[in-house]
Amino acid sequence: DIVMTQSPDSLAVSLGERATINCKPSQSILYSSNNKDSLAWYQQKPGQPPKLLIYWASTRESGVPDRFSGSGSGTDFTLTISSLQAGDVAIYYCQQYQSLPLTFGGGTKVEIK
Amino acid sequence: HVQLQQSGPGLVRSSQTLSLTCAISGDSVSSDSAAWNWIRQSPSRGLEWLGRTYYRSTWHYDYAVSVKSRMTINADTSKNQFSLQLNSVTPEDTAVYYCASGWSLQYWGQGTLVTVSS
Numbered sequence: 001d002i003v004m005t006q007s008p009d010s011l012a013v014s015l016g017e018r019a020t021i022n023c024k025p026s027q028s029i030l031y032s033s034n035n036k037d038s039l040a041w042y043q044q045k046p047g048q049p050p051k052l053l054i055y056w057a058s059t060r061e062s063g064v065p066d067r068f069s070g071s072g073s074g075t076d077f078t079l080t081i082s083s084l085q086a087g088d089v090a091i092y093y094c095q096q097y098q099s100l101p102l103t104f105g106g107g108t109k110v111e112i113k
Numbered sequence: 114h115v116q117l118q119q120s121g122p123g124l125v126r127s128s129q130t131l132s133l134t135c136a137i138s139g140d141s142v143s144s145d146s147a148a149w150n151w152i153r154q155s156p157s158r159g160l161e162w163l164g165r166t167y168y169r170s171t172w173h174y175d176y177a178v179s180v181k182s183r184m185t186i187n188a189d190t191s192k193n194q195f196s197l198q199l200n201s202v203t204p205e206d207t208a209v210y211y212c213a214s215g216w217s218l219q220y221w222g223q224g225t226l227v228t229v230s231s
Contacts, residue, residue, distance in 0.1 A: 040217040049211050049221035050160070061219070093160060097216040101177045102150070102162035 002026050002096050006105035012113040019081040021108045023094035028074065031098055038098035041070055041079045043090045044107075050093060054079065086112065115139040117212050117222040125206075127231045131199040135212030135222050142188045142195055143168040147214055151186065151197045154224075155208035166195055202229045 003026040013019045029038045037057040042050035052061045054070035057077055067082040081088055089112060094105040121133035133151075140147055148167040154160050164176040166186045176184050185198045199206060207229045212222040 038216070042218075049213075049224050050218070051221075052217060052219050055217035055219075095160075095218070100175055102152075102216075102218075104160040104162075106159055 001101055002029065002099060002103050004094055004096055004103050004105040006094055006108050008108060009106070010109040010111065012111045013081075013084045014113045015086065016083050017113075019084050019088070019110055021079045021092050021094075021110075023072075023077045023079070023105050025075050025077075025096050029096045029098035030074075037073055037077070038096055039070070039072075039077050040095045040097060041068075042093045042095065043088075044093065045090045053092075081110070084110070084112070115214055115220040117214065117220055119210070119212055119222040119225050121225055121227075123226055123228060125202055125227060125229050127203055127229055128201055131202050131206060131210075131227055131229070132196065133210055133212075133225055133227070134194055134196045136192070136194040137214075138193075140214070141190075142193050143190050145169055148216060149186075149188070149195045150213045150215075150218060152211045152213055152218070153206075153208035154211065157205075158208070161208075163197070163199075204229045204231050 005024045007022045031038045039057040041054040044050040053064050058070045069080050071078050091107045091109050093107050116138045118136045125131045148165050150165040151163040164186050166174050166188050183200045188195045209224045209226050211224050214220045
């Protein structure tokens with residue numbers, strides 16, 4: 001199984017400041033058919049299912065604000081919230097879909113400082 | 114826009130069978146570009162993918178090793194839904210269960226908290 005390691009476990013950021021979350025797969029998650037990394041990012045608020053933010057490591061899902069961006073390649077990926085808003089308080093997860101079983105990171109809790 | 118509506122009991126006794134259904138609107142369970150997943154979430158296990166089904170000229174089923182011997186996913190084209198059956202449950206199967214579509218999981222059901230009582 002591909003292990004997804006997220007860091008940090010939690011972070012507190014001031015409103016309007018940048019938040020950065022890291023995700024490290026235990027092996028390559030490159031999808032050879034399109035040469036893209038099979039990595040997704042989700043946002044989960046209490047009592048709600050996860051919401052897809054980013055797929056193919058850097059493609060923003062329709063309707064997701066452009067302050068959310070994904071980057072990285074190989075075994076190092078990052079989700080950046082460029083200017084944290086109050087509504088961004090949530091737990092963020094990365095997930096690989098290159099091979100079965102689909103696996104998720106342990107989550108990063110983002111709070112307001 | 115795809116919507117997934119889950120249904121099923123929130124309480125199951127140990128050793129019994131957990132059964133949940135996910136009704137699909139806005140897409141077809143037999144779409145040749147979709148996949149239909151079951152995922153659960155608990156404090157001890159985090160987000161755990163359980164299995165999926167998809168149709169590519171024939172039906173395909175994939176299961177996580179941890180539940181493979183106990184789990185069955187079924188697709189019902191007449192009702193445009195898919196279901197999960199998990200046999201011989203224990204309290205460790207207590208979790209919020211979700212259905213979700215795709216490989217990057219684009220659409221999710223609302224979640225069902227299933228408690229397994231001993």
